[in-house]
Amino acid sequence: MPEENLLTGMSSAYDDCHAASPHAAEGDRTVNPDGTPKEIGCANCWPPSADEAWEARSSLPVTAELIDESHFHVTLRKCPACAQSFVSIFTETIDWVDGDDPQYWTLKPITPAEAADLVPQGGSLTEASIDALGSGRRCLQHDHPKGEEARSYWRPR
Numbered sequence: 001m002p003e004e005n006l007l008t009g010m011s012s013a014y015d016d017c018h019a020a021s022p023h024a025a026e027g028d029r030t031v032n033p034d035g036t037p038k039e040i041g042c043a044n045c046w047p048p049s050a051d052e053a054w055e056a057r058s059s060l061p062v063t064a065e066l067i068d069e070s071h072f073h074v075t076l077r078k079c080p081a082c083a084q085s086f087v088s089i090f091t092e093t094i095d096w097v098d099g100d101d102p103q104y105w106t107l108k109p110i111t112p113a114e115a116a117d118l119v120p121q122g123g124s125l126t127e128a129s130i131d132a133l134g135s136g137r138r139c140l141q142h143d144h145p146k147g148e149e150a151r152s153y154w155r156p157r
């Protein structure tokens with residue numbers, strides 16, 4: 001269990017919402033009746049800046065490992081402050097030249113229903129089926145192309 005203090009090092013933004021229980025009840029309060037997200041996340045997990053959101057990502061506890069392959073790693077993460085769930089997708093492109101392979105991360109906010117649906121699929125999930133989730137929803141993208149600086153940005157679809 002990832003019980004270490006996951007909020008160490010977070011910005012003061014967390015002070016605004018630390019009253020929220022890390023064990024807040026599960027529920028659909030982040031979701032509209034039709035299943036679309038009402039408001040995504042909080043200042044703790046989904047700040048306006050892509051760079052800050054990338055930093056925040058590392059403090060989000062992993063709640064499930066869906067795919068754990070060396071070059072394709074998919075996990076579910078959940079914000080302890082607001083209970084927003086995310087699917088985190090890591091892909092590494094192999095070019096067989098040297099060890100500095102291009103690496104890409106996507107963090108996509110998902111609804112509790114989508115999270116519950118993903119877990120039993122686990123290793124049978126494909127990149128395409130994950131991509132198809134929440135079409136049009138804004139994702140956090142973090143790219144580290146070969147030989148270039150890493151960058152974080154929002155990816156509208």
Ligand SMILES: [Zn+2]
Binds near residue numbers: 042043046080083084
């Ligand atoms: Zn949050």
